[in-house]
Amino acid sequence: MSLVSADVAAAVAVLRRGGLVAFPTETVYGLGADAANPAAVERIFAVKGRPRSHPLIVHLAEGTAIKEWAAEVPPDAWALAEAFWPGPLTLILPRADRVPDAVTGGAGTVGLRVPAQPLALELLGAFGGGIAAPSANRFGRVSPTTATHVRADLGTDVDVILDGGPCAVGVESTIVDLSRGAPRVLRLGGLSVDALSDVLGHPIDVRVGPGPTPAPGTLPSHYAPEARVEVLAADAVAGRASTLLAEGRRVGILAPRRIEGLPRGVEGLPPAGGAQAYAKCLYQRLREADRRGLDVLLAVAPPETGIGAAVADRLRRAAAPISS
Ligand code: TXA
Ligand code: MG
Numbered sequence: 001m002s003l004v005s006a007d008v009a010a011a012v013a014v015l016r017r018g019g020l021v022a023f024p025t026e027t028v029y030g031l032g033a034d035a036a037n038p039a040a041v042e043r044i045f046a047v048k049g050r051p052r053s054h055p056l057i058v059h060l061a062e063g064t065a066i067k068e069w070a071a072e073v074p075p076d077a078w079a080l081a082e083a084f085w086p087g088p089l090t091l092i093l094p095r096a097d098r099v100p101d102a103v104t105g106g107a108g109t110v111g112l113r114v115p116a117q118p119l120a121l122e123l124l125g126a127f128g129g130g131i132a133a134p135s136a137n138r139f140g141r142v143s144p145t146t147a148t149h150v151r152a153d154l155g156t157d158v159d160v161i162l163d164g165g166p167c168a169v170g171v172e173s174t175i176v177d178l179s180r181g182a183p184r185v186l187r188l189g190g191l192s193v194d195a196l197s198d199v200l201g202h203p204i205d206v207r208v209g210p211g212p213t214p215a216p217g218t219l220p221s222h223y224a225p226e227a228r229v230e231v232l233a234a235d236a237v238a239g240r241a242s243t244l245l246a247e248g249r250r251v252g253i254l255a256p257r258r259i260e261g262l263p264r265g266v267e268g269l270p271p272a273g274g275a276q277a278y279a280k281c282l283y284q285r286l287r288e289a290d291r292r293g294l295d296v297l298l299a300v301a302p303p304e305t306g307i308g309a310a311v312a313d314r315l316r317r318a319a320a321p322i323s324s
Contacts, residue, residue: 004126007162008119012126014159015040020047022136022150023123024164025115027088027172027190028143028283029150030059030133031158032123035069041102041132047157050139055104056132057090057111057173061124066112069130071096076200077178083199086116088169088190092177103132109179119164135172142223142286142318145170149287170280171310176204188310190279208313225286227252227294229319231312234259234300241266244296252292254285255300267292275308282311286318 004012011021018040021032031048033040035058045052058069063081066073070093077091095110104110115121124131135143136150136158144150147163174189176196185193185206196204232240237253242263244251252267253259256278262268269285272278289297299319301312 004122007160008122008126011123011160011162015127015131018043019159020044020157021123021131022147022154022158022161023120023131023133024117024147024162024167025059025120026086026117026168027115027170028145028167029136029147030115030120030131031136031150031154032059032131032133034127035103035130035132036098036100038100038102041100044132044134045102047154048134048137048139050134052102053105054134055107055109055111056134057113058099058103058130058132059120059124060112060114060130061121061128063114065130066091066093069096069099069110069112070094074178076183079199080176080178080183080196081114084191084195085114086121087114088116088173089113089196090173090175090187090189092175092179092186094179109177111175113173117164117168119162123162140224142225142283143172145280145283149283166280166284168280169307170282171307171314174310188313190307190310192306193309194306223283223286223314223318224320225290225297225318227286227289227297229286229297229299229315231299231301231315231319237298237300238262240298244298249295250293252289252294252297253300254289254297256302259300267294272302275302275306275311278302278311279307282314 015034063085072094090111090113092109099110137153145167147161169190172189174191175187177184177186238261241251245265257271299315302308304312
């Protein structure tokens with residue numbers, strides 16, 4: 001009797017022969033390959049259409065495995081790993097020699113994380129090695145939070161898709177750089193900045209702008225649907241909607257709560273709810289805007305506390321004009 005499900009066994013076989021497996025995590029679906037196999041990792045970049053210089057996160061079954069992938073693990077890294085793994089946190093550490101250049105884009109660091117999703121952990125445990133995985137979408141597009149999203153984006157370019165249902169968190173992991181002195185947050189995500197500071201025992205620096213390492217999630221224009229996204233205050237929505245409707249645009253609203261007094265003709269997506277519920281449905285709603293053929297999505301961000309900060313960050317990036 002095998003303790004591993006047939007789907008996971010098939011996915012492991014695909015990874016061992018250098019293929020690609022899409023799998024659920026608690027944040028978004030990942031497009032995975034054997035992190036120790038440079039040719040397999042190359043395929044991820046080809047399928048995503050992602051520049052080779054943008055590094056990938058290596059997913060691990062257990063926190064103790066960081067010793068195999070990082071050359072140095074400072075005490076803060078152990079403290080964060082212990083407190084938040086499995087969970088939506090990625091640690092950037094000096095890379096071990098065995099990490100292929102294909103994974104790090106040639107950088108001296110590697111991103112590591114243990115996801116909190118049963119199917120992902122079963123896959124990682126059965127595979128036994130690291131799985132390099134970006135979000136399972138084409139470069140620059142909205143991240144997938146269901147297996148159906150992955151199929152729609154990547155189709156037959158991926159060898160296996162493991163279906164774990166909708167992702168529980170809905171936005172990507174929080175990235176913390178521990179490779180150069182004091183810890184710094186490089187990407188807001190599923191784990192709040194306050195939770196990090198609590199464990200570190202001091203406030204943590206947040207630098208989510210573009211940095212020396214190209215990082216797609218930190219480019220100003222990312223996570224964008226076809227519809228134009230405009231982020232505005234709740235009390236400005238009705239007026240802006242009227243203007244756009246008068247111009248003949250198809251307009252939709254994404255907001256934490258119902259907005260009263262909207263002009264007729266606006267497409268009301270259901271209220272997104274509080275920060276956590278908003279995070280969970282965000283990417284699905286951005287896709288829904290495209291499915292309905294909206295020209296403009298007027299978005300009201302949740303309060304920027306906890307995971308609400310990551311939601312507001314993604315809305316701003318979805319709204320930034322696509323320039324490069
Ligand atoms: O929640 C997540 O993190 C998801 C799931 C699948 O784990 N993954 C994800 O991967 O969002 P991706 O590739 O879409 O975004 C990873 C981000 C990129 O911005 C990348 O540049 C950054 O992590 N990153 C990875 N390794 C890095 C490194 N060594 N130094 C700096 N940034 C790094
Ligand atoms: Mg991504």
